[in-house]
Structures are given as structure tokens and as C-alpha cells.
Amino acid sequence: MVRQEKEKGTNLLRWFREQHGTLDTSSMGIVNFLGHGRGAIALKDIPEDYTIFSLPRDLTLSTRTSTLPTLMDKGWKEHGLHEGWVGLILCMMWEESRGPESKWSGYLAALPEKFDTPMFWPEDDLKELQGTAVVDKIGRADAERDYREKLIPAVKSRPDLFPEDKLERYFSLERYHLNGSRILSRSFHVEKWKGDHTEDQGADGTEDDGGDDIGMDVDPQEPPADTEQGGDAAEEVEEVQLEDDEESGDEDREDPADVAMVPMADMLNARFESENAKLFYEERELKMVTTKPIKAGEQIWNTYGDPPNSDLLRRYGHVDVVPLRPPLSGMGNPEDVVEVRADLVVSAVSKKVKHSLQERVDWWLEEAEDDVFILRTDCELPEELVSFERLLLLSEDEWTKTSKKSKLPKPKVDPDVLTVAIDVLRARLKEYPSSIEEDEKLLSAGKVESLSLNKKHAVIVRLGEKRILQGTLKQLRAQVAASAGSTKKRGRDEEKSRQGKKARK
Numbered sequence: 001m002v003r004q005e006k007e008k009g010t011n012l013l014r015w016f017r018e019q020h021g022t023l024d025t026s027s028m029g030i031v032n033f034l035g036h037g038r039g040a041i042a043l044k045d046i047p048e049d050y051t052i053f054s055l056p057r058d059l060t061l062s063t064r065t066s067t068l069p070t071l072m073d074k075g076w077k078e079h080g081l082h083e084g085w086v087g088l089i090l091c092m093m094w095e096e097s098r099g100p101e102s103k104w105s106g107y108l109a110a111l112p113e114k115f116d117t118p119m120f121w122p123e124d125d126l127k128e129l130q131g132t133a134v135v136d137k138i139g140r141a142d143a144e145r146d147y148r149e150k151l152i153p154a155v156k157s158r159p160d161l162f163p164e165d166k167l168e169r170y171f172s173l174e175r176y177h178l179n180g181s182r183i184l185s186r187s188f189h190v191e192k193w194k195g196d197h198t199e200d201q202g203a204d205g206t207e208d209d210g211g212d213d214i215g216m217d218v219d220p221q222e223p224p225a226d227t228e229q230g231g232d233a234a235e236e237v238e239e240v241q242l243e244d245d246e247e248s249g250d251e252d253r254e255d256p257a258d259v260a261m262v263p264m265a266d267m268l269n270a271r272f273e274s275e276n277a278k279l280f281y282e283e284r285e286l287k288m289v290t291t292k293p294i295k296a297g298e299q300i301w302n303t304y305g306d307p308p309n310s311d312l313l314r315r316y317g318h319v320d321v322v323p324l325r326p327p328l329s330g331m332g333n334p335e336d337v338v339e340v341r342a343d344l345v346v347s348a349v350s351k352k353v354k355h356s357l358q359e360r361v362d363w364w365l366e367e368a369e370d371d372v373f374i375l376r377t378d379c380e381l382p383e384e385l386v387s388f389e390r391l392l393l394l395s396e397d398e399w400t401k402t403s404k405k406s407k408l409p410k411p412k413v414d415p416d417v418l419t420v421a422i423d424v425l426r427a428r429l430k431e432y433p434s435s436i437e438e439d440e441k442l443l444s445a446g447k448v449e450s451l452s453l454n455k456k457h458a459v460i461v462r463l464g465e466k467r468i469l470q471g472t473l474k475q476l477r478a479q480v481a482a483s484a485g486s487t488k489k490r491g492r493d494e495e496k497s498r499q500g501k502k503a504r505k
């Protein structure tokens with residue numbers, strides 16, 4: 001197995017050079033890192049701002065560079081292949097089916113054939129993720145609908161491009177999911193060079209729309225004026241990634257033609273805040289450039305935008321476990337989040353008030369558009385959640401005034417807000433199948449070794465989320481105690497002053 005992987009790596013390097021990629025083999029090697037699969041290693045000290053490898057833009061594999069969309073002509077759009085990821089998946093399947101005739105044969109042969117992502121988990125393992133932000137986002141059903149309704153009819157319509165004897169091997173549902181996962185875990189966002197207006201407009205001659213924003217981002221080295229720039233780009237990608245669902249691509253955020261497989265760049269692993277290299281684009285080529293000095297023997301890390309473990313697991317099949325920052329302690333992912341649905345808040349408030357909440361909820365959805373609140377490892381109550389609670393708690397008179405103003409209530413915390421928030425978070429904790437203590441036990445030395453990789457990942461994801469809930473609850477209870485303390489003190493002060501006044505009389 002290890003020898004096979006090594007061979008794959010050597011073949012990839014050879015192919016890369018044959019296709020006019022340049023790689024400084026005295027600086028970077030590809031090796032297996034325990035638990036990370038293959039990755040890039042510095043073979044000598046590398047200074048900052050050093051180009052480790054570069055590749056021509058046409059070596060990236062996308063619906064812009066594959067000839068399939070042009071060959072399919074009008075059929076490309078007629079079958080809806082210009083929207084979402086299905087077009088790129090089909091290009092990858094088709095290129096693979098062409099064997100050595102495909103320009104990317106050496107690259108495709110080096111891609112993984114197996115994934116540890118929940119998309120491929122058995123039902124029993126998926127149950128372990130109950131309550132986490134993973135479950136509803138796997139998107140298997142949507143992906144399979146695209147396969148049945150777009151890809152299969154497209155393939156059947158062109159036996160000249162997709163011969164019958166290749167269908168089972170290269171165009172099966174299994175290969176479809178595999179290629180979808182390759183895109184999910186390895187693709188980059190590569191925009192057209194905006195300065196060059198002579199480039200193709202894509203198969204149909206128009207700008208495409210639709211598709212998920214995915215993958216790692218590429219920074220323009222010398223950004224044209226109208227191109228979004230910078231080291232923050234990965235963060236932007238991450239935000240929209242929270243809602244994507246694999247392969248279906250119906251969230252219409254980025255031009256699907258910008259989604260590209262980038263040979264060699266996708267050999268780099270990533271770990272929380274460890275980035276020391278990043279991909280930049282220029283007019284004709286993409287370059288992997290160091291962003292820090294790297295010592296010989298160290299891993300060369302890209303960034304995947306430091307997503308929470310729920311997203312890391314769903315997209316890449318691994319999790320980050322590093323020291324947490326106060327108020328949390330122990331190990332986990334500092335970028336973890338917990339999603340709290342608005343209906344939990346509605347249900348908690350409805351136990352405390354008599355007025356109807358439906359009109360307020362509808363108004364909120366119209367004005368704020370947020371029906372999920374995000375808690376982070378700082379364990380602060382999100383302002384939107386506070387504002388939503390206050391809206392639901394308003395008296396009828398206050399609500400009448402607020403509804404006319406089209407202005408959300410100020411996120412001011414008061415004792416009622418605190419008690420509702422506590423009820424909400426306690427209800428949220430109950431959505432997981434196990435307690436914090438049980439999970440900690442499962443991950444303890446002596447026990448963790450007997451967990452399967454899937455189960456271990458599931459426990460790490462759900463425990464990370466539960467710790468945020470627990471930490472936030474702790475802060476809320478401290479605030480309740482402090483406000484009760486200050487109310488008592490105020491009461492005592494008022495009593496004293498009353499008695500003082502009486503004595504003076």
C-alpha cells in the first residue's frame with residue numbers, strides 16, 4: 001500500500017513536469033505523513049516568498065479547460081451541466097474514461113480512490129453525528145438527483161462521447177460520488193484573469209451562474225482592480241461553505257467554471273493556523289509560494305480556511321485537534337461552532353409568554369433572514385440570538401411599535417434573555433446522543449484506541465460542539481448570579497436609604 005502510494009507520487013511528479021509544470025525538487029518532496037496521507041515536505045530550509053512550484057493555467061482541470069463542454073455543444077446547457085458541480089464531475093469522469101489520451105491521465109491516476117467523509121459512512125456511524133452540524137449537510141439525496149436527472153440523460157444522449165462499454169466502469173453512481181468528493185476536498189477557486197478579455201466565455205458563450213463556493217482559495221498575485229483580493233479570501237470561502245451541500249451545487253454562489261482541480265497544489269495538507277504556503281495566480285500560471293520560512297523536514301501546509309471540525313470532517317474526512325483558548329481548555333478546534341435553530345428559541349419563549357409568536361417569527365425572517373444562530377468557542381451569546389429573544393419577549397404594545405419600525409431589537413442582555421438562553425442551550429445539548437462525560441471517556445487513553453476512525457471523528461466533532469454549549473451555559477449562569485447579586489445589593493441599599501430617611505424624620 002505504502003509502496004503503491006509512493007509510486008503514485010513519483011508518477012505524478014513525472015507527469016507534472018511533462019505537462020510543463022515546474023517544481024523545485026531540491027526544495028519539496030511528496031511523502032506520507034502518519035494520519036494525513038500524502039503531503040509536501042521541505043527537503044531543505046526554504047525562505048519566505050519562494051515559489052516552490054508553478055503550473056500553467058491550462059493544466060488546471062475545470063469546465064473551462066476540459067474539451068467536453070465544447071464537444072457537447074448545446075447539450076451542455078440543455079442537460080443543466082452548466083449549473084452546480086455536475087458538469088465538472090462529468091468532465092473528470094470523461095477525462096478518466098479516455099485513459100492516456102486525456103491530458104490529465106497522470107493526475108487523475110494519482111487521486112484518492114477512497115474517502116473517510118460521512119458521505120461514505122454506514123448508517124450506524126452516521127447516528128454518532130446526531131445533533132452536529134454535519135448530518136443535514138451531507139446532501140447525498142440532492143447529489144443523486146443531479147446524477148439521475150442531469151448526468152445520466154447527458155451521457156445517454158451522446159454514445160459517441162460516452163460509449164456503452166465504458167459506462168459501468170467510469171460513469172457509475174459510485175464514481176460520481178468519488179469524483180464529487182475529490183472536488184469537495186481538493187478543488188480551488190480559480191477565477192479567470194480579469195485583465196484578459198480575450199479568454200473563452202465558457203461552452204455556451206455566456207457567464208455561468210450557480211454552484212457552490214468551495215475548496216481552497218487562490219490569491220491573485222497582482223490583483224486586477226476588480227478582483228477580490230487577499231489573505232482573507234479563504235475566510236470568505238469558509239463563510240459560504242457553511243451552507244454548501246456536496247455535489248448538488250444549488251446554492252448559487254460562485255461560477256461553477258471557477259471551480260478547478262489544481263494538480264500538485266492539492267497535494268498539500270492543512271492544519272489550524274499552520275499555513276506556510278499559498279497558491280497565487282497570475283495571468284498565465286498558478287504558483288505555490290511560501291508565506292513563511294520553512295525548515296528542512298517540516299511539512300508544507302496550505303490553508304483550507306480553518307473551518308470548524310464539522311466542516312472539516314464533512315468535506316475532507318479529518319478533524320483538527322489543537323490546544324483550545326480560554327474560556328475553553330483542553331484540545332479541540334478553536335474554530336468550532338454550534339448551530340442553534342431559531343425554533344428552539346421559539347419553543348423556549350412560548351413556555352414563558354402568553355402572546356402568539358408566529359407574526360414575530362415571520363417578521364424576523366423577513367428582516368433578519370437568520371433562522372440559525374452560531375455559537376463559537378468564545379462562548380459569547382450571539383447578538384442576533386439576543387435580539388431574536390428580545391423580539392419574542394416584547395409585550396404586545398412594544399411589538400406593535402417595533403413591527404412598524406423595521407428595526408431589530410437591540411441585543412441588550414437582561415435576566416429574561418438570560419433565562420431563555422439557558423433553556424435554549426440546555427435543549428440544544430439534549431439533541432446529542434451522549435453526554436460530555438461519556439464522550440470524554442470514549443476519547444480517554446486506553447479507550448480511544450478501540451474506536452473506529454469514523455466513530456472517533458464523530459465523537460471529536462460532537463464533543464467540540466458540546467463544550468461550546470457547556471462553556472456558554474457557564475458564562476450565562478455566572479451572569480444570572482451576578483445580576484441576582486446586584487439586584488439583592490440594590491434592594492439592601494434601597495432598604496438602608498429608606499431606614500436612614502425614617503431615622504432623620
Ligand SMILES: C[S@@+](CC[C@H](N)C(=O)[O-])C[C@H]1O[C@@H](n2cnc3c(N)ncnc32)[C@H](O)[C@@H]1O
Pocket residue numbers: 035036037038039112185186265266267268269270271315316317318319
Ligand atoms: C488537498 S488533499 C491533500 C493531499 C492528501 N493528503 C493526499 O494524500 O492526496 C486533502 C486531504 O488530505 C488529508 N488531510 C489534509 N490535512 C490533514 C490533516 N491535518 N490531518 C489529516 N488529514 C489531512 C485529508 O484526507 C483531506 O481530504
